[in-house]
Amino acid sequence: FAPSYVRGIAPYQPGKPISELARELGLNEADIVKLASNENPLGPSPLALAAAQDALVDMALYPDGAGFALKAKLSEKLGVAPGQIVLGNGSNDVLDMAARTFLARCTSSVYAQHAFAVYPIATQTVGAQGIAVAAKDYGHDLAAMRAAIRDDTRVLWIANPNNPTGTFLPWAEIEAFLETVPPQVLVVLDEAYGEYLPHSDRLDTVAWLARFPNLLITRTFSKAYGLAGLRVGYGVGHPDVIDLLNRVRHPFNVNLPALAAAEAALDDAEFLARSYALNAAGMAQLVAGLADLNIETVPSKGNFLLAKVGDAARINAELLKRGVIVRPVANYGLPEFLRVSVGLAGQNLRFLDALKACP
Numbered sequence: 104f105a106p107s108y109v110r111g112i113a114p115y116q117p118g119k120p121i122s123e124l125a126r127e128l129g130l131n132e133a134d135i136v137k138l139a140s141n142e143n144p145l146g147p148s149p150l151a152l153a154a155a156q157d158a159l160v161d162m163a164l165y166p167d168g169a170g171f172a173l174k175a176k177l178s179e180k181l182g183v184a185p186g187q188i189v190l191g192n193g194s195n196d197v198l199d200m201a202a203r204t205f206l207a208r209c210t211s212s213v214y215a216q217h218a219f220a221v222y223p224i225a226t227q228t229v230g231a232q233g234i235a236v237a238a239k240d241y242g243h244d245l246a247a248m249r250a251a252i253r254d255d256t257r258v259l260w261i262a263n264p265n266n267p268t269g270t271f272l273p274w275a276e277i278e279a280f281l282e283t284v285p286p287q288v289l290v291v292l293d294e295a296y297g298e299y300l301p302h303s304d305r306l307d308t309v310a311w312l313a314r315f316p317n318l319l320i321t322r323t324f325s326k327a328y329g330l331a332g333l334r335v336g337y338g339v340g341h342p343d344v345i346d347l348l349n350r351v352r353h354p355f356n357v358n359l360p361a362l363a364a365a366e367a368a369l370d371d372a373e374f375l376a377r378s379y380a381l382n383a384a385g386m387a388q389l390v391a392g393l394a395d396l397n398i399e400t401v402p403s404k405g406n407f408l409l410a411k412v413g414d415a416a417r418i419n420a421e422l423l424k425r426g427v428i429v430r431p432v433a434n435y436g437l438p439e440f441l442r443v444s445v446g447l448a449g450q451n452l453r454f455l456d457a458l459k460a461c462p
């Protein structure tokens with residue numbers, strides 16, 4: 104009975120669960136290395152873990168549906184009013200809210216060819232048309248994306264850095280681009296991996312909101328903050344945009360331990376710095392290790408790396424036999440690549456050794 108545009112959705116493909124592969128191979132879960140979902144290999148901040156545990160005693164109660172305390176803390180940190188923040192069940196939820204708020208049948212959204220899979224899914228879910236724009240150097244071609252905007256376009260998605268390619272555009276290019284985007288197009292700037300940028304590449308994008316009322320910035324606690332399993336992210340934008348998003352937001356969309364953990368995570372600068380440093384070292388290890396194997400990589404500013412292995416489906420199957428889970432990206436139009444998340448030094452080594460052992 105579902106409409107044809109729902110049947111046309113290519114389902115999101117999550118990484119294979121550790122428990123499943125352990126069962127298939129007859130191994131302990133501890134013997135499996137999973138570098139497939141861009142998670143934080145350090146786990147959560149100890150402060151966040153303690154806060155989530157403390158919150159559980161109240162699990163019979165609904166969480167604060169407005170997320171007052173977390174928004175207050177974010178508002179202070181970001182220098183925006185609480186009314187400029189919307190909380191999501193992961194930042195995916197905010198992306199989906201943007202689609203449900205601004206898209207419908209007879210509208211379109213624009214994204215880059217190898218951009219994050221949720222953009223087409225969220226677009227098609229509401230019967231809107233997705234316009235995929237050919238990539239430039241695996242990343243966004245802003246001039247081509249500008250040219251692809253039609254009269255019926257209402258949303259344009261940019262991930263910087265992008266997943267799964269790790270590509271990054273200088274902020275000056277995005278700023279110049281924003282100046283050319285018509286006001287009836289909401290630009291969703293997805294900064295899921297923003298905390299992994301070197302300090303020289305960081306910019307106060309939130310300051311742009313005063314100039315671009317059609318900008319929505321999304322961020323997450325899933326990556327550098329290490330809270331992927333709790334599902335909490337947020338969007339920052341013009342109060343009118345946020346007001347509209349809140350109308351379609353599901354009541355109580357962020358749960359009780361997630362709110363508590365996110366608040367505590369914001370206080371743990373030391374953990375964030377450790378996550379950043381571990382990622383930088385692990386990235387260097389993977390880039391060097393893959394170069395030693397004569398495997399090309401796409402320069403990445405995220406916590407993951409695309410490796411050009413050739414027949415990626417075959418190599419992925421060989422890695423799985425060796426207890427290593429990475430992410431095939433054929434569904435992103437990249438059949439020669441595997442995406443590997445940066446892990447602990449020992450995990451990165453397990454991946455490199457398994458790759459070397461592949462026939």
Ligand code: PMP
Pocket residue numbers: 141192193194195196219262264265266293295322323324325331334335336
């Ligand atoms: N945006 C990008 C670019 C991502 O890679 C991800 C995670 N895969 C998300 C958003 C969503 O993450 P979450 O819902 O966990 O916040």
